[in-house]
Amino acid sequence: MYLNTHTYYSLRYGTFSVKELCELAGRNKATAVALTDINNTSACLSFLKMAAEYEFTPLTGVDFRNGVQQQYVGLARNNAGFKQLNDHLSAHLHAEKSFKKDAPGLPDCYLIYPLEKVIADKKTTFRENEFIGVSVESLRKLKFSGYLRYREKLVLLQTVSFRSKKDFNAHRLLRAIDNNVLLSKLSQSEQGCVEHQMLPPGTIEAAFEDHLHILENTQNLIAGCKLYFGFGKARLNRNLQVFGNSREEDAESLKALCIKNLPRRYPNASEAVYARVNKELEAIISLGFVSYFLINHDIVEYARSRNYPFIGRGSGANSVVAYIIGITNVDPIELDLYFERFINAHRHSPPDFDIDFSWKDREDVTAYIFNKYENTALLATYVTFKRRAVIRELGKVFGLPKAEIDKLSAGFFKIEDLDEMEKLVFRYSYLIAGFPNYLSVHAGGIMILQEPVHNYAATFLPPKGFATIQFDMHVAEDVGIFKFDILAQRGLSKITDAIEIIKQNQPGAVVEDMENVSVFKNDPNVNHLLRTGDCMGVFYVESPAMRGLFIKLQTEDYLGLVAASSIIRPGVSNGGMKEEYIKRHRDPERRKQAHPVMYEIMPDTYGIMVYQEDVLKVAHFFAGLSLEEADVLRRGMSGKKLAEGEFDRLEAKFRSNCREKGYSEQLVEEVWNQVLSFAGYAFPKGHSASYAVESYQSLYLKYYFPLEFMVACLNNGGGFYDVETYIQEIRKCGGRVHAPCINKSDHHTVIYGKDVYLGLGYIKELEIKVVQHILENRNFFGPFSSFDDFIDRVPVSIEQLSILLKIDAFRFTGVDKHHLLWKAFFKLSRSKTRTDQQLLFRPPHRDFELPELAHSFLIDAYDQMELLGFSLHDHFRLLKNPMKNSAVKAADLQNFVGKEIEIYGNLITAKRTATVNREYMVFGTFFDPAGDIFDTVQFPRAAERFPLHSKGIYLCRGKVVNELGYLSVTINRIERQETVGDPRFVNSAWKALPA
Incomplete structure (x- = not known):
């Protein structure tokens, strides 16, 4: 009976995983184990699920501590108690406040105070659900304390943090890392006790033979605890089930949205379109995914109301319903996207909708979701110790010199050449690598639940202020929580920023509606950029590898772009299928080498698997699996969890069906291996098509408004290449790039006609407050007329002014920057206090006669390298x-x-x-x-x-x-x-x- 056990989710304290805890309990024949990580409930659900395979009773709770100092242990008596523990923990984590010595009233929990704490605090009053915890080590203290008379309140509280002395040593290293001290300087108060190990039941019974009532009390407490969360086939869908007032009303709302929007998407809809829509609606309603669609629709409608661009993708892009109601811009009918790829009768999780927003807009969309939906939280992700990083941290706590740490981290050594201390670092780095280091935030996963978030775990509050649950997406899916993916990318903001820049720089220009993608798809000028690989700055397709692929394929249309963005992926590329696809694309005769059945299944890709849907096609048409079974097989190959034995059963059926069809064993093995190596890496076709839409929008802007588009690229952090490369592209497009200028530049890069002025924000070591002063003053009082005018109007130190002068930001004056730098030192006293207050009367400026000073483009080039990180001058002129x-x-x-x-x-x-x-x-x-x-x-x-x-x-x-x-x-x-x-x-x- 162990009511206080820790895994390595007691961050930088615990030393083993949930599975290892269960195995430890099994070896020691424990009858009951309570997982009570320190200020953390990350592992509770995983523990409950995993413990079902063992013979002990699992309990969950929290070890509430201020730092390492234990205050009390809380155990959940039931699901309501688990929520109360999470509420209590979350309130303190959000506010970053310490726990008081006495726990609040948590009626559905048991609260256990360690005997040492009770004695130190002289605690004499206990609620009905509060107990005193006694360990084997503290039993001797009990005998000499007055708490023996609290017979009914005494329970066993044997802490388990380690399996062995090795674990304890690793724990001490983790504590030293956490405290950023040498191991030799680690305080005893900052570490646990080596005795905190799991003792066999016989040892505990022998220790408490004179106090058997303590063990009986503990058994009674354990019997009063019962939690239930469905896993596996018993798993429920925990997402918000009703968007409006009822399920029936939601179903009618989804139908109404389809009826309203269908004519816009399909002005001349065929019977096939109506049949597909009805088939999807029937499946969506019967499987209970209506609210999932309506919530995603609500999110994108909010974005539209704010003019936020977005891209809907993921397996949900295979849905014609999603296309009709506007969640995606990918037409599944046009692309022959499989319905079963995103939803089927065997699928118990909703389809994936990954919705990309601009990096500038994502936070507001997230805030909208949190404000509208009550039971909402972000998903966490576990940032683990990486081995090289662990070596560095361990080297520091052991006090090794930097050179030795570098050697160990880089791996340039032989084990036999290491001294004992270095071998210790090397050995323990293997043990600690992979441990969770801290909790971070998932890239875009948001939970919108039917019930309160704290039913499932506690939450913490990252810097952006959105509550984040303490477990990751895998734990969430285990218990029936399916995330909404609200993601951020810079490609979309390039598009919106480019349009705004065009309006400013070319007020009379007509820009096509970005939603009208068909115009871009059919524009020969836009397609020419694809065919020649001229895609610098274009989202997703600007890398050298994509540029080369476009040229080889002579890509010149939307479907070609969709295919290219998929065959570049490792699944196709690493298997040699990319080269074969290119050859078959270029040579119709070579297509005859494809197996007839494979070519019949995938004529558009010449009998080669390119998309995830192709796994479904091969499994269904080639191997005779049903489409539902084929999708289950695909999910298993992609690393998704399946019912035990399900994957093996489907593989056996795949092979046996192929034999019945008369295929040779060699062909069956070859196709199976292709499917197996391919499925885990391939994109869904709808996913590639979604990205292709955004690529076409960028290609249109790049062809017709290249300078404005490239300026937008610079202002959104570039892309695959560095700033200097995009500057080179601007020049290639006929632009003239200028260094930052006091009168022309903004914080970001701006364009006037064909003149592009880099932003003041590019200048290294130029303080943001100086940039703000310059821009605010210029906006209120107009451009600066001279160097003296600037000095009078802007409070700036000589150090900051020197930076502006070295980058030649005052070249509008016509005065050489070297002369201005001399004058700056004469005119500004470094000890003189500057103020933001404007001068009522400006004192006359005295000028100085200066000797002729040397100047060359080399000095400018090296100044620019120092302050911008690159030179705006021709690099080839710098050759010796x-x-x-x-x-x-x-x-x-x-x-x-x-x-x-x-x-x-x-x-x-x-x-x-x-x-x-x-x-x-x-x-x-x-x-x-x-x-x-x-x-x-x-x-x-x-x-x-x-x-x-x-x-x-x-x-x-x-x-x-x-x-x-x-x-x-x-x-x-x-x-x-x-x-x-x-x-x-x-x-x-x-x-x-x-x-």
Whole structure:
């Protein structure tokens, strides 16, 4: 009987998992175990589910502590008591306040105070549900205290935190990490006792042979506890079941929405459309998912009312009902999306709707959900200790020098060469790696429940202020809670920001309605960008790999884009099916090599599995499983939990059906292995189609409004590439990029015609309050007329003003920045107090005669590198040695296919990829002196000899390869080119500036 046990969800304290606790209880033949993690109920539901496989009685509760100091243990007598414990814990976690020494009245709980605490507090009054906990160690204290007479209140409270001395050592290390102290400095008060281990029942009975009433009291207490949560087949749907007033009214509302919106989506709807809608509605209503659809519809309608862009995706994008009522913009009829992919009679969970919002809007949408729906919380995720990070932390608490910690973390050592302390770090890093470190917030999961959130766990309050439950999505699904995914991305805000910038920069321009995607799909100019891979800045498709794929496939339509965004995924790509798809796409004759049945099943993808739906098609049409069984099989392959033995049963049926159809064993094995390796990585077709819609919106803006679109990219954090690469793209589109300017720049980047001014926010070490002062003053009183005018109007220190001068933000004055920097030191006294108060009378400014000061573009370039992180000047002008005249340009590579060439390139990005032999290849992307992009490939030998360690300009030597129209250079030698040194360290004019 153990009423106080801890798992590693007693964060940075406990030392084993829930499963290991159950196994420990089984080995020790425990009759009852209460999981009471410290200020945490993360593991309670998992414990109840797992304990059903063992022979002990499971109880749940909380060990309430202030830091490590135990106040009392609360046990739930029933489900109401579990909620009371969660309410109490959550209130303290939200307010970040300590627990009082006495527990509040929690009528459906048992509250146990440890004997040591009772003695220290001289507690003499106890409620009916309050008890005194006695352990084997504290029993001797009981004999000499006055609490022996509290016969009815005494129960066994044997704490279990460790399995062995090794666990205790790991615990001490965790406590040292938590307190950020050396292990030798860890206070005794900050750690548990090594005796806190699970003792066999016989040992406990022997210790309490003179106090058997304590054990009897404990048995009675255990008998008074009974919790129930359905798991497995007994699991209920805990989501909000009624959106309006009743289930019947909800069903009629969903039907009415379909009737109202169907003509807009299908102006000339066929009988097939009506049949699909009726089939879906019947399934949605019968399976009880109506409220799920209505809630998602309510969320997107709120977004529309606020003009927030969004993308509805996930398996729910296969639903024609979702398309008609506006949750998604993907037409399942057009794309032949399988109904059974998102819902079927065997599915007890609702379909997935992942709804992407702009990163700027997601928080407001989340607030709307919390304000409208009562029982709401975010889902947590467990941030675990990663092994390298653990090594670093353990190295610190053991006091190892940094060099040794670096060596251990990097893995550059042999075990036999380590000293004893280093071996300890190495050994315990294996034990602690994988432990939960702290609770964080799931990327977008929100629970909207029928019953109060605290029925299931406690909540904490992250910085953004939305209550977050203490368990993750897997625990939630176990008990019947299915999340709503409210996600954030920057691609959508690029679109909305681009439209606003267009309105400001080109007031007369006509911008198409972004919802009218069919216009973009059928625009040859937009499709030309796809075919040529000219997708810089476009959401999801701008990477070098996608650019190369578009060129190889000659992608030029919506369906081609949908396919491309799926075959780039690991499931297709790693199995060699990507290359085969490209070849069959380009060569109709090669399609004849496909198995006739596979080609008949998937004619649009040439008999190759590309989408998750293809798993359903193969399992149904090739292997003869029902569509419902096929989806269950797909879910099992994707890592979803199935009933025990279900996956094996379906695999056996898959194989036996194939044999009955007369397929050879070799073919059956080949197809099964393809399905098995593919299903876990593939996208649903509707998911790819949803992303393709957003990509087309961005492609339209990029073609017709390239400068405004690229400015929007910069203002939303870029994308796959760095800022410098997007600046290069702006220049390629005819824009002129300027350094930040006092009179032209905002905090973010702005555009005037074709002139793009980088934002003041890009300047490193420029304080935000200085930027605010500049912008507020300029907005109220107009542009600055001179340097002196700026000094009079804006309170700024000489240090901050120096930063603005070095970036040449006052170039509108026509005065050299070096002269202005000298004047700044004369005009501003660093000891003089500046004020925000505007001057009523401005004192006259005295000017100074200064000698001629040296200046060159090199100084500007290095100032920009220091303050912006990159130079706006041509990088190739910074080379120390002139470029070879024989070097070719990227635009001319098609003239040198199969030939060895030399080409200069400024590195944009490099990607290391492991080969089947566990060697590494490197794929590089560069732009040449003309600003054109080219790609390189380094096979393992070249990658090892010539590593790409850093950005810079390289001279690339290699052979030009043409792969289905995609040109690249296979590198045999590559050398980083030396640049001119920083002239600021040798230029006497700068050296003589005041300190």
